[in-house]
Amino acid sequence: MRWIFRGIKKGILTTKYPEEKPAYDEVPEIGLPVPDKCADFASAESNCPTGAITNAVDAEKCIFCGRCEDFRFKRSRTVELAEVRKTLPFSKSIHVFVADVGSCNACNREVEMLNNPFYDFHRLGIFFTPTPRHADVLLVVGYPVEKTVKALLEAYDAMPEPKVVVAAGSCALSGGIFGEEGIDRYIDVDVRIPGCPPPPIALLHGLLKASGR
Amino acid sequence: MISGEVEANRISVDELEDIAKNRDVALTAYFCRGDECLYVWTDYERGRTEFTATKEFDLRSRPLFHALSGEMDAYRLKCPGNDVISLHYGPLTTGLWEAGAFEILTYGERILNVTPDFGYKRREVEKKVVGRRVEEAIFLIERLCGTYSVAYSNAFCYALENGCPERAEYIRAIALELERLYNHFHVIQRLTAAASQKVAISHFSALVEEILRLNAKLFHHRYAFGLNVPGGVRRNVDVNIIDKKLDAIEKDFEELVNILLSSRIFIDRIHNTATLSREDVLKLDSIGIAARGSGVKRDVRTFDSFYSNVPYRVMCERDGDSLARTVVRIREIRNSIEIIRHLISELPQTALKSEVECNGFRYGRVEAAHGDVFVAVEVKDGVVKWMGIRPASLVNYVAFIHAVERNVFTDFPFAIESFGLSFADSDR
Numbered sequence: 039m040r041w042i043f044r045g046i047k048k049g050i051l052t053t054k055y056p057e058e059k060p061a062y063d064e065v066p067e068i069g070l071p072v073p074d075k076c077a078d079f080a081s082a083e084s085n086c087p088t089g090a091i092t093n094a095v096d097a098e099k100c101i102f103c104g105r106c107e108d109f110r111f112k113r114s115r116t117v118e119l120a121e122v123r124k125t126l127p128f129s130k131s132i133h134v135f136v137a138d139v140g141s142c143n144a145c146n147r148e149v150e151m152l153n154n155p156f157y158d159f160h161r162l163g164i165f166f167t168p169t170p171r172h173a174d175v176l177l178v179v180g181y182p183v184e185k186t187v188k189a190l191l192e193a194y195d196a197m198p199e200p201k202v203v204v205a206a207g208s209c210a211l212s213g214g215i216f217g218e219e220g221i222d223r224y225i226d227v228d229v230r231i232p233g234c235p236p237p238p239i240a241l242l243h244g245l246l247k248a249s250g251r
Numbered sequence: 252m253i254s255g256e257v258e259a260n261r262i263s264v265d266e267l268e269d270i271a272k273n274r275d276v277a278l279t280a281y282f283c284r285g286d287e288c289l290y291v292w293t294d295y296e297r298g299r300t301e302f303t304a305t306k307e308f309d310l311r312s313r314p315l316f317h318a319l320s321g322e323m324d325a326y327r328l329k330c331p332g333n334d335v336i337s338l339h340y341g342p343l344t345t346g347l348w349e350a351g352a353f354e355i356l357t358y359g360e361r362i363l364n365v366t367p368d369f370g371y372k373r374r375e376v377e378k379k380v381v382g383r384r385v386e387e388a389i390f391l392i393e394r395l396c397g398t399y400s401v402a403y404s405n406a407f408c409y410a411l412e413n414g415c416p417e418r419a420e421y422i423r424a425i426a427l428e429l430e431r432l433y434n435h436f437h438v439i440q441r442l443t444a445a446a447s448q449k450v451a452i453s454h455f456s457a458l459v460e461e462i463l464r465l466n467a468k469l470f471h472h473r474y475a476f477g478l479n480v481p482g483g484v485r486r487n488v489d490v491n492i493i494d495k496k497l498d499a500i501e502k503d504f505e506e507l508v509n510i511l512l513s514s515r516i517f518i519d520r521i522h523n524t525a526t527l528s529r530e531d532v533l534k535l536d537s538i539g540i541a542a543r544g545s546g547v548k549r550d551v552r553t554f555d556s557f558y559s560n561v562p563y564r565v566m567c568e569r570d571g572d573s574l575a576r577t578v579v580r581i582r583e584i585r586n587s588i589e590i591i592r593h594l595i596s597e598l599p600q601t602a603l604k605s606e607v608e609c610n611g612f613r614y615g616r617v618e619a620a621h622g623d624v625f626v627a628v629e630v631k632d633g634v635v636k637w638m639g640i641r642p643a644s645l646v647n648y649v650a651f652i653h654a655v656e657r658n659v660f661t662d663f664p665f666a667i668e669s670f671g672l673s674f675a676d677s678d679r
């Protein structure tokens with residue numbers, strides 16, 4: 039009972055996203071780095087640990103380490119979404135099976151954070167499911183470790199049609215800091231969410247896109 | 252900071268045996284480095300880290316040794332007998348939230364034996380850093396376990412440096428305490444989740460989110476990746492933001508803990524669950540929360556000179572069950588808030604970074620939220636030649652295996668969550 043009173047006292051914390059743009063608190067300067075007018079491209083390029091900087095910044099390779107900030111790059115306040123190839127034919131209620139294939143624990147912690155009252159993803163009709171049999175979306179995070187990828191493919195096969203694969207985090211997309219290749223080698227990815235780790239708002243954005251919203 | 256030269260702290264087996272005669276010496280780490288074996292021992296009373304190269308010293312009686320050398324099979328029950336059900340739980344389950352698996356032997360009610368099955372997250376960080384420059388190696392080390400990134404990168408930096416600017420040290424300590432806060436909140440959240448206290452989950456996960464947002468504003472990263480650089484820190488902090496937020500968080504937390512600890516349903520689930528006795532801790536060389544919950548004062552901050560000017564107190568409980576570990580966490584949360592307040596009020600005005608000359612074979616240790624992490628690194632002209640990491644989870648998994656035996660099956664989540672272990676950490 040006391041819990042409930044406390045809840046009422048605390049008021050509403052939930053983000054206004056997606057009806058409104060994310061607030062500053064939700065996404066402060068943690069986005070993709072963008073070059074200043076007088077940015078030192080050459081130095082930034084040679085110092086970037088993943089080779090994300092060429093003429094522009096590759097969101098999928100960037101590990102958001104902040105090193106290029108030493109060379110007049112500024113962190114943006116936007117949520118990036120690289121690419122959407124396929125969406126689900128229905129959008130009201132989607133069930134997500136989370137598959138961690140070797141993350142550093144930050145990516146899956148951010149996925150877990152979708153549950154908290156600040157994001158409350160149930161209000162948008164998104165739910166986690168403990169079994170791939172009920173899942174419409176396979177959310178893959180982490181650097182593909184061979185032993186786990188086997189389990190991932192089994193989970194994918196067990197999912198009913200229609201299904202989409204969402205990959206989140208630079209590890210899954212490009213191998214990030216750990217390697218040269220991401221999950222693409224093993225499975226076709228439909229929605230790509232960059233970040234290291236992608237903040238919950240970015241995950242929300244990606245999952246909504248996967249359901250065609 | 253706790254760091255030093257490996258060679259300067261090397262002792263012989265006889266000397267070690269001498270020390271071990273009248274004092275309790277814990278096995279901390281074991282590494283194979285080329286054809287040499289390196290054993291690390293800690294004398295928590297005197298605050299010393301010693302290195303030996305022996306194979307002989309009483310190792311069969313050290314159950315931890317198997318985990319350190321990667322033989323988890325040694326903890327498996329050999330002949331469980333008939334009627335025993337064997338379960339393989341993992342690697343992809345929403346229950347664990349992580350890619351990891353447990354081999355569980357049970358009669359259906361009592362747990363006979365649990366062994367974690369590693370290898371599902373092996374990214375081989377220790378191998379991948381070799382040959383990289385230290386500035387770049389740090390990004391890999393932060394991502395060894397994202398939720399303890401500050402602890403690891405601090406330990407790595409302290410291992411490299413021979414002193415850093417004071418302000419940088421303060422900022423690192425603030426980041427470390429913030430990390431401790433959100434991990435402790437998160438453990439309590441998971442415990443309430445195991446007890447299906449839906450409203451409590453929301454409240455505590457809101458606290459986790461508050462700290463992560465604070466991190467994002469301070470360090471441009473929710474988990475403070477990229478904060479540390481060899482020789483100092485990359486970013487300055489805005490003291491005012493922390494001050495305001497901290498008051499609100501403290502107030503919320505006190506209210507929540509009050510309600511939580513008066514909930515009989517919750518307390519009943521963690522009371523007498525997964526008990527670890529004082530003798531177990533000494534035998535299993537457990538560290539961190541697991542040791543402190545059983546009344547053994549093991550916290551590397553106690554012999555860190557930096558913390559002697561800070562209102563830091565080592566928190567201990569005696570009972571050794573999940574409740575005791577939770578109470579230690581609650582008291583550490585209060586202490587962490589106090590420490591952060593002190594640090595921001597005394598933040599010295601010095602440079603943020605200094606040049607480091609990276610050469611030699613050194614070690615660094617930092618107390619993370621779950622236990623102390625140990626990093627040894629050999630560097631030549633700023634390039635990593637060899638690296639050994641002893642994560643805290645690996646050590647406390649052994650404690651968990653022992654503590655969870657003979658518990659009922661439904662206590663499993665309460666047991667595992669109270670230790671706050673992570674597969675990413677031990678599987679590096």
Ligand code: SF4
Binds near residue numbers: 087095101107
């Ligand atoms: S933040 Fe790091 S990884 Fe991303 S572009 Fe800058 S230097 Fe490269």
Ligand code: SF4
Binds near residue numbers: 210
């Ligand atoms: S993308 Fe970054 S945060 Fe996510 S698992 Fe990889 S290293 Fe960790």
